[in-house]
Amino acid sequence: MLISLDPQDTRPIYVQIVDEVRRALVLGTLGPDDPLPSVRDLAVKLRVNPNTVSQAYRDLERQGMVYVRRGQGTYATPGQTDGVERRTLADGVAQRALHDARRNGLGVNELIDAIRNHDNHRQTEESL
Amino acid sequence: MTSPLPTRLRDGDLAVETRGLTKRFGDQVALNDVSLQVPVGAVYLLVGPNGAGKSTTLKVLLDLMRADQGTAEVFGLSTRERAPEVRANVGYVPERPDWGYGWMRVGRLLEHHALYYPTWDASYAEKLVQKFELRLERKMGVLSKGQARRVHLTMALAHRPPVLLLDEPTDGLDPLMRDETFGVLADHLAESQTTVVLSTHHVEEVERLADHIGVLRSGELRAQMSRADLDAGLRRYRVEVPDKWPGVASLNGKVLRRVTAPREVQWTVWGPETEIVQKLSSAGGTVREVVPLSLLDATLALLNPND
Amino acid sequence: MTSTSLHPTPSSQTVAIEQFRAVGLALRKEAIFFIGALVVIGVLIVANAVHFMQTHPYANVHTAYSMGFTYGVAGAIPICFLAVIIPFGVWRAEDPSRRAYHWSMPVARGPHTIAKFLSGWAWVMIASAVYLLFIILLATVLSTISGEANTLGNTPAWEWIVAFTSTTLAYFLISIPVIASDHAWQWIVGLYVGYWVLIGFLTSFGLPEASRLLRTIGGGTYGLDAATFGGGTYVHGLSMSNWLIAMPLWIIGSAIAVTVASYRHRE
Numbered sequence: 001m002l003i004s005l006d007p008q009d010t011r012p013i014y015v016q017i018v019d020e021v022r023r024a025l026v027l028g029t030l031g032p033d034d035p036l037p038s039v040r041d042l043a044v045k046l047r048v049n050p051n052t053v054s055q056a057y058r059d060l061e062r063q064g065m066v067y068v069r070r071g072q073g074t075y076a077t078p079g080q081t082d083g084v085e086r087r088t089l090a091d092g093v094a095q096r097a098l099h100d101a102r103r104n105g106l107g108v109n110e111l112i113d114a115i116r117n118h119d120n121h122r123q124t125e126e127s128l
Numbered sequence: 129m130t131s132p133l134p135t136r137l138r139d140g141d142l143a144v145e146t147r148g149l150t151k152r153f154g155d156q157v158a159l160n161d162v163s164l165q166v167p168v169g170a171v172y173l174l175v176g177p178n179g180a181g182k183s184t185t186l187k188v189l190l191d192l193m194r195a196d197q198g199t200a201e202v203f204g205l206s207t208r209e210r211a212p213e214v215r216a217n218v219g220y221v222p223e224r225p226d227w228g229y230g231w232m233r234v235g236r237l238l239e240h241h242a243l244y245y246p247t248w249d250a251s252y253a254e255k256l257v258q259k260f261e262l263r264l265e266r267k268m269g270v271l272s273k274g275q276a277r278r279v280h281l282t283m284a285l286a287h288r289p290p291v292l293l294l295d296e297p298t299d300g301l302d303p304l305m306r307d308e309t310f311g312v313l314a315d316h317l318a319e320s321q322t323t324v325v326l327s328t329h330h331v332e333e334v335e336r337l338a339d340h341i342g343v344l345r346s347g348e349l350r351a352q353m354s355r356a357d358l359d360a361g362l363r364r365y366r367v368e369v370p371d372k373w374p375g376v377a378s379l380n381g382k383v384l385r386r387v388t389a390p391r392e393v394q395w396t397v398w399g400p401e402t403e404i405v406q407k408l409s410s411a412g413g414t415v416r417e418v419v420p421l422s423l424l425d426a427t428l429a430l431l432n433p434n435d
Numbered sequence: 436m437t438s439t440s441l442h443p444t445p446s447s448q449t450v451a452i453e454q455f456r457a458v459g460l461a462l463r464k465e466a467i468f469f470i471g472a473l474v475v476i477g478v479l480i481v482a483n484a485v486h487f488m489q490t491h492p493y494a495n496v497h498t499a500y501s502m503g504f505t506y507g508v509a510g511a512i513p514i515c516f517l518a519v520i521i522p523f524g525v526w527r528a529e530d531p532s533r534r535a536y537h538w539s540m541p542v543a544r545g546p547h548t549i550a551k552f553l554s555g556w557a558w559v560m561i562a563s564a565v566y567l568l569f570i571i572l573l574a575t576v577l578s579t580i581s582g583e584a585n586t587l588g589n590t591p592a593w594e595w596i597v598a599f600t601s602t603t604l605a606y607f608l609i610s611i612p613v614i615a616s617d618h619a620w621q622w623i624v625g626l627y628v629g630y631w632v633l634i635g636f637l638t639s640f641g642l643p644e645a646s647r648l649l650r651t652i653g654g655g656t657y658g659l660d661a662a663t664f665g666g667g668t669y670v671h672g673l674s675m676s677n678w679l680i681a682m683p684l685w686i687i688g689s690a691i692a693v694t695v696a697s698y699r700h701r702e
Contacts, residue, residue, distance in 0.1 A: 190539055191544075192535055192538055192539060193702050194700060203441060211544075212444050212541045212542050212543050213444060213541070215539060215540065216441070216442045216443060216444045216445075217442045220539060222539075224535075227535060227536050228536050229457070229461070229527075229536065230527075231460075231461060232457075232460065232461075236460070240453060240457055243445065243450075243453045244445045244453070244540050244541060244542070245442070245445070245541065246442070246443055246445060247443075289442060290442070
C-alpha cells in the first residue's frame with residue numbers, strides 16, 4: 001500500500017490520510033487483515049506530525065475501516081472493497097467535480113452530459 | 129480596531145508560556161506585550177518577517193536575553209530565576225551559524241555538549257551523526273552554514289529534551305537535507321513527547337508537522353491558534369458580484385485580503401463559513417468557490433492583511 | 436511527560452572537570468608555542484655555553500651566564516607575558532557576542548564563567564611550574580657544562596613563589612576586561628595609555644602631588660609593581676614585606692572584579 005499526500009491539497013492532513021487508506025482498501029492494495037504501517041513509520045515517511053497520523057488511525061478505527069490488535073498494530077478490516085467505503089469514495093469524487101463545475105459556472109446537468117460524452121469518446125477510442 | 133483573530137489559546141497544559149513580554153533595544157521595540165502559549169506536545173510554528181521578534185522571544189526563553197517587562201516560563205519554571213533548569217530541558221538551535229567553540233572539532237564538541245546534558249543518548253547521537261552526514265574531525269569554525277546547522281540539530285536532539293526551540297533549523301541546508309531534517313523530527317516526535325517551537329521562513333515545509341501557529345509582526349502577536357482553528361476559520365471566497373457592488377459592511381475587519389476585479393472578487397475572510405456565505409449571498413454576491421488555504425497562504429494573509 | 440520527569444542539570448564536578456579539559460584544548464596553540472620557545476631558548480643557551488666554554492677556557496663564565504646561576508623575581512617576567520595572553524586563549528573566538536554558546540549551557544552563568552576562568556588559572560599555574568622546572572634544569576645543565584656551582588639556592592623562597600603569584604595577578608587582571616567586554620584589547624591599551632597620559636597632564640598642569648599619587652598605583656609601596664615583582668623592577672626596590680601586603684590585596688581585588696564581571700548579565 002502506497003500512501004502519498006498531494007501538496008496542493010489544502011484539506012487537513014488527517015483527512016487526506018483517511019482518504020488515502022480508504023482508497024487503498026477499496027482498490028484492494030490494502031487487503032483484508034493486512035497491517036497498516038505503524039504510526040511512527042508513516043509519520044517519518046510522510047514527514048507528518050505523529051499526532052496527525054494517530055488522529056487519522058483513530059478516525060479510521062471509529063469508521064470501522066481498520067481495527068487495532070493490542071500490542072501488535074493496526075490492521076485493515078475485511079470486506080471493504082464494496083459497499084459503504086466505495087460509495088464514500090464516489091461521493092468524494094462527485095463533490096470535487098461539482099465544486100470544480102460550480103467554480104466554472106457550470107450546472108449539474110452540463111457536468112453529467114460532459115462526463116457521459118467524455119466516457120463515450122474514451123470507449124470508442126479503446127475499441128479501435 | 130480590534131482584530132478578530134484569536135490571540136489566546138483555550139486553556140490547557142502549557143509547556144511554554146510568556147505573559148506580556150516586552151523588550152526594547154534603545155528606542156526600537158523588539159517585543160511588545162507578547163503572550164505566547166505553547167501547549168505540551170505541540171509543534172508550534174512561530175512566523176513573522178525578519179525583525180519581528182521571533183529570535184528575541186526564543187532568546188528570552190533561554191535567558192540569553194532579558195525582557196524589560198513580562199514573564200516567561202517553561203514547564204512552570206521562570207526562565208529568569210531558574211534558567212539553568214530551563215536550559216537543561218531545552219534543545220536549542222540558534223539562528224546564527226557560528227555557535228559552539230569554533231576551534232573545537234565537531235566530535236569533541238558533541239562530547240562536550242553530552243557532558244552537560246546527563247540525558248544524552250549516545251546511540252541516538254550516533255544515528256543522527258550518520259543521518260546528517262557529520263564529519264567529526266572537522267573544526268566547527270570551518271564548517272559551512274548548513275554543516276554547522278546539522279551539528280546544532282544533533283546537539284539539540286540527542287539529549288531528547290522535552291522542549292525544542294528551533295530558530296531557522298533548515299537554514300543553509302540543501303533540499304535533500306531539509307527533507308531529511310523533517311523526517312528526523314517526525315521520528316523524534318514519535319519516539320519522545322516533545323514540545324517544539326519552530327521559527328522558519330519555509331512555511332510550506334512545516335505544513336505537515338505544525339499544529340499551532342503564532343504570528344509575530346513588529347514585535348506584536350497578531351494571531352495565535354491551533355491549526356484546527358485556523359483550518360476552520362480561514363477561507364478564500366470567490367464571489368461573482370454585480371456592478372458597483374457596495375461590499376458587505378458587516379464583514380469589515382474580518383476580510384484579510386481582497387482581490388478585486390470587475391464583477392468578481394476574491395476575499396480571504398476570517399470567520400465561520402456558513403455565516404460568511406450567507407452574508408455574501410444576501411448582499412447580492414454569488415459565491416462560486418470556497419477553499420481552505422495552505423499554511424503558506426494563510427500565513428501570508430495573517431502577516432500582511434492588505435485591508 | 437509530567438514536570439516530575441524534568442531533566443537534571445549537570446553536576447558541578449562534571450562541569451569543572453570538563454571546563455578544565457576544554458580550556459586545556461583551547462590553549463593548545465599557546466602551549467605549543469610556550470614549550471617550543473622553552474626548548475629553543477634552552478637549546479640556544481646550552482649550545483652557546485658549550486661553544487663559550489670551548490673558545491674561552493679561562494673566562495669568567497659566571498658573569499656571562501648569570502641567568503643560569505642566579506634566579507630573582509625578574510625571572511618571572513617572561514612567564515608573566517604568557518599569563519597575560521592566556522585569558523585571550525581561554526575565551527578564544529568568544530568575545531561576548533559569540534559567547535552565547537557558553538551562556539546557553541544548563542549552568543548558572545556566573546558560576547559557569549568562574550569555572551572557565553579558574554580552569555584557565557589552573558593551566559597558568561601548571562605553566563608556571565613547568566617554567567620553574569625549566570629554569571632549574573637549565574641551571575643544572577649550565578653548571579655541569581661550566582663546572583661552576585649554580586647559586587639558585589641563594590634565592591629566597593618568596594622570590595620563587597613570585598613566579599606563581601605574579602602570573603596569578605597578571606591572569607586575573609587581564610581576565611577582567613576579557614570577560615567583561617567585547618573589546619578587551621581596547622580597554623587594556625586604553626587604560627595603560629590613559630594612565631600615563633593622565634600622569635603627564637597632572638604634572639604639566641602644575642599638580643605634581645596628584646601626579647605622584649597616581650603613580651603610586653603602579654610604582655608605589657603597595658602598587659602594582661610591588662604586588663607582582665615585589666618592587667624589584669621599578670621605583671622602590673625589592674621588598675618582601677611590601678609584597679606580602681600588596682600581592683594579596685591586589686589579587687583579592689582583581690578576583691572581586693572578575694566575579695562582578697562574571698555575574699553581570701550581558702546580552
